Amino acid sequence: MKKILLLSTFLxxxxxxxxxxxxxxxxxxxxLFALEKAADVQxxxxxxxAVYVRITxxxxxxxxxxxxxxxxxxxxxxxxxxPAESFQPRWSPDGKYLSFISNNxxxxxxxxxxxxxxxxxxxxxxxxMAWSPDxxxxxxxxxxxxxxxxxxxxxxxxxRPERANWAEPLRYIDSIYWEADGAGYIEKGYNQxxxxxxxxxxxxxxxxxxxxxxxxxxWMPDGSAIVYSANHxxxxxxxxxxxxIFKIDLASGRVSQLTSRSGPDQSPAVSPDGKWIAYLGYDExxxxxxxxxxxxxxxxxxxxxxxxxGFDREPQHPVWSADGxxxxxxxxxxxxxxxxxxxPGLKPxxxxxxxxxxxxxxxxxxGRFCFEDDxxxxxxxxxxxxxxKKSTLVRISDSLMRQRLTGSVRKLNLRSNYDGQAVxxxxxxxxxxEPGKRCPAILYIHGGPYGSxxxxxxxxxxxxxAAGYVVIYGNPRGSTSYGQGYADQIAINFLRTIMMTS
Numbered sequence: 001m002k003k004i005l006l007l008s009t010f011l012x013x014x015x016x017x018x019x020x021x022x023x024x025x026x027x028x029x030x031x032l033f034a035l036e037k038a039a040d041v042q043x044x045x046x047x048x049x050a051v052y053v054r055i056t057x058x059x060x061x062x063x064x065x066x067x068x069x070x071x072x073x074x075x076x077x078x079x080x081x082x083p084a085e086s087f088q089p090r091w092s093p094d095g096k097y098l099s100f101i102s103n104n105x106x107x108x109x110x111x112x113x114x115x116x117x118x119x120x121x122x123x124x125x126x127x128x129m130a131w132s133p134d135x136x137x138x139x140x141x142x143x144x145x146x147x148x149x150x151x152x153x154x155x156x157x158x159x160r161p162e163r164a165n166w167a168e169p170l171r172y173i174d175s176i177y178w179e180a181d182g183a184g185y186i187e188k189g190y191n192q193x194x195x196x197x198x199x200x201x202x203x204x205x206x207x208x209x210x211x212x213x214x215x216x217x218x219w220m221p222d223g224s225a226i227v228y229s230a231n232h233x234x235x236x237x238x239x240x241x242x243x244x245i246f247k248i249d250l251a252s253g254r255v256s257q258l259t260s261r262s263g264p265d266q267s268p269a270v271s272p273d274g275k276w277i278a279y280l281g282y283d284e285x286x287x288x289x290x291x292x293x294x295x296x297x298x299x300x301x302x303x304x305x306x307x308x309x310g311f312d313r314e315p316q317h318p319v320w321s322a323d324g325x326x327x328x329x330x331x332x333x334x335x336x337x338x339x340x341x342x343x344p345g346l347k348p349x350x351x352x353x354x355x356x357x358x359x360x361x362x363x364x365x366x367g368r369f370c371f372e373d374d375x376x377x378x379x380x381x382x383x384x385x386x387x388x389k390k391s392t393l394v395r396i397s398d399s400l401m402r403q404r405l406t407g408s409v410r411k412l413n414l415r416s417n418y419d420g421q422a423v424x425x426x427x428x429x430x431x432x433x434e435p436g437k438r439c440p441a442i443l444y445i446h447g448g449p450y451g452s453x454x455x456x457x458x459x460x461x462x463x464x465x466a467a468g469y470v471v472i473y474g475n476p477r478g479s480t481s482y483g484q485g486y487a488d489q490i491a492i493n494f495l496r497t498i499m500m501t502s
Contacts, residue, residue: 425474
């Protein structure tokens with residue numbers, strides 16, 4: 001009797017396919033609501049933990065939610081820290097606390113026991129945050145509306161009768177930047193820098209004036225001052241590419257201008273010993289695109305010098321190593337984002353090629369890098385890199401992608417029929433594509449026009465490939481990551497460039 005039951009069970013499982021994985025399906029538009037991604041990856045100072053913001057689409061509200069997750073770098077175990085929406089996690093210098101934003105509130109969590117407390121409410125939100133070196137204060141940028149923002153010149157106008165239902169009242173606009181896509185009218189005001197004790201209280205506004213202070217500030221290692229960039233020109237709205245680097249003394253409030261030239265200086269990073277400031281900038285060329293250089297100057301603004309001469313790429317996000325001997329930075333090269341290091345006076349060294357997602361990185365005191373990296377056939381993963389070895393910590397949307405077929409992506413090395421100019425491109429073919437089969441094609445050209453595609457995951461491209469299209473995307477003349485000369489080919493002579501491309 002037992003043999004008959006066992007045989008019956010085996011036949012039922014065999015016929016029903018029980019115990020077997022379901023066949024993979026093509027990616028579908030509805031899958032966009034299941035495609036999560038990571039952002040703002042931050043490794044702890046000791047390198048043993050990392051946090052990131054997991055961005056999750058909501059099919060019911062058609063919006064994105066953000067939550068902070070904590071990863072144990074050694075075991076790769078992860079957990080969601082808070083049930084409420086939260087973002088912009090930043091480690092304290094000793095790694096014991098984590099600051100973040102949740103519900104327009106600046107909060108701090110003690111990592112050991114997961115206890116949180118409110119630091120301050122943020123009426124107008126916050127931009128960047130940075131802990132003071134002693135871990136007792138947090139500096140942040142915030143919007144300060146103009147007190148006279150809603151004053152309207154007097155015009156002869158009708159008086160609205162009581163209970164009349166008229167259109168909105170007159171809106172008086174006297175600025176160049178007054179509306180933004182997806183945001184509507186821009187409130188008049190300026191971005192300023194504040195500081196507040198982590199125990200709470202009232203934030204102290206450090207900067208003022210009718211200028212926007214950029215979200216790229218950092219503390220001096222002794223906590224005595226904050227270094228930042230800003231455009232203090234009276235006509236900044238019509239001359240936006242002319243920021244300088246400033247230093248504000250926190251005891252006296254005195255502001256010192258450290259750079260002065262026609263052209264932008266920005267993204268300051270102070271060396272661990274407080275003697276040097278690395279920053280990005282360039283001399284104004286009046287071109288529509290100019291790649292910045294990586295510069296170094298003394299903490300008082302003297303001894304300015306470029307340390308990546310002849311590099312011909314666009315360095316971004318300078319960060320000092322803990323020992324102060326190297327400056328880490330990222331740059332795009334032929335469509336790939338690279339992580340590199342340079343020691344003043346020496347040539348740069350590429351550490352890793354293939355940063356993905358937001359293309360940023362963080363680094364611990366012992367030299368462990370944490371970032372997102374991706375491939376054309378999968379969403380970005382959270383990874384850690386040290387001693388020439390990469391380890392994947394989290395595979396975002398892995399449960400979905402294991403059930404989906406993706407299109408193959410192949411690099412195309414093309415040349416212009418006009419003059420033989422090399423042009424990089426990639427081709428995405430439908431899943432299961434058989435060579436020689438004719439398919440409709442879609443050509444994708446990036447906007448900007450200064451920017452670049454690369455070896456990265458695109459849900460748009462994969463959805464089109466799943467629908468039976470061959471997708472070709474590339475970096476035509478004017479794209480970045482190929483040097484200043486390639487970007488310059490669409491400058492001034494734009495119409496001729498269109499004809500050449502055709």
